[in-house]
Amino acid sequence: MSSTAEVAPDRRAAVTGVWLHGVVRDVDRVALATVAGMGGVAVRAVSAAGLVAVVSTAPLDEYGEEPLRRNLEDLAWLERAARTHHAVVEALARQGPVVPARLATVHTDDGRVAASLAARRAELSATLARLTGRGEWGVKGYLVPGASVPSVASGAGGGGVGTAYLRRRRAQLTAREEHQQVASAAADAVHVALCEVAVAGRRHAPQDRRLSGVSAPMALNGAYLVDTAALPRFSDLVGSLGTRHPGLRLELTGPWPAYSFVAERPEPAGAGGESR
Structure with missing residues (x-):
């Protein structure tokens, strides 16, 4: 900081x-x-x-x-x-x-x-x-456990107990990776759609679970500058995108001071005597 x-x-x-x-x-x-x-x-x-x-x-x-x-x-x-x-x-x-x-x-x-x-x-x-006439609104997207995950293979197929275990474990890892890929693609699509309604949008790094207070991993941590008049449309869009992408649970927060859309913050005049 x-x-x-x-x-x-x-x-x-x-x-x-x-x-x-x-x-x-x-x-x-x-x-x-x-x-x-x-x-x-x-x-x-x-x-x-x-x-x-x-x-x-x-x-x-x-x-x-x-x-x-x-x-x-x-x-x-x-x-x-x-x-x-x-x-x-x-x-x-x-x-x-x-x-x-x-x-x-x-x-x-x-x-x-x-x-x-x-x-x-x-x-x-x-x-x-x-x-x-604008406010900053946050949209966070959390992975929904088990959503859009391919079914895990049973142990059938021969090769003994050890082979069956390895097969199940490989299927579980593959399903997890596919789940994360689907969620990442959904987060990208949600962000693009929200930016079409917002004046500007910015994606921040997903928060650690200890900061978010949510046990599910975060796939989207977006900030959006929204005209006051467009807020009902923006809010409705968040709801419809959540339905369209069931692998993500979307959460709308705000309004916040526009921290994300102030490129240069006020600082002391002069270059001498600053420390960062």
Whole structure:
């Protein structure tokens, strides 16, 4: 998981930094006061160049470059930080389009945040325009055990007990491979069909069972940018594709902030003093 942190020119003078959550066109500042950011403190807004960055004040003894590098190796700390960051981005997404910042983007001060907004005004504005009236939806496809699997040969055919066992075992392995091939082809077909309705689609690597929380293997982990007006059609299509491909159990999730369709996340201005 990547991170970005600026180096303060004078570490002794810098007590707090600024954790960037995301960029929006405008925001309800009263509502922001109810959204908890890093360390449980309410997030706030930094405006520049017709854009608004939503940030948390971040103590540099925890969120500075060196502490961040250590903390990002601490899975418990990382999970807490990711959950807090994502909760802020979700709150912003409920109000309108948002360009999420990558996890652990920390600036030294509000001035650097404003400079970044000004430097990237054109691309950030274009991204926000592209996301307006659209949402990211996920479609996961899980293998259905036993579906579309050829019947396994019995032990008949002579050759003794050992030969019969090997024959059955070979048939089982062949059936499993064919099942996986059928599921892979079905996942490809589902993705292509969904992309015809969505504005854009992207396939991510299938999640490990420990992450998905589902015992069945995942064959499709797709993300789709869908116009709000086209959502009923998209949802109906997911249902019909599930019927058409019984070897896959399709699951529609969302809407999510459009993480999958933001090619470049907001980062600190300037090349010096970044670590990833």
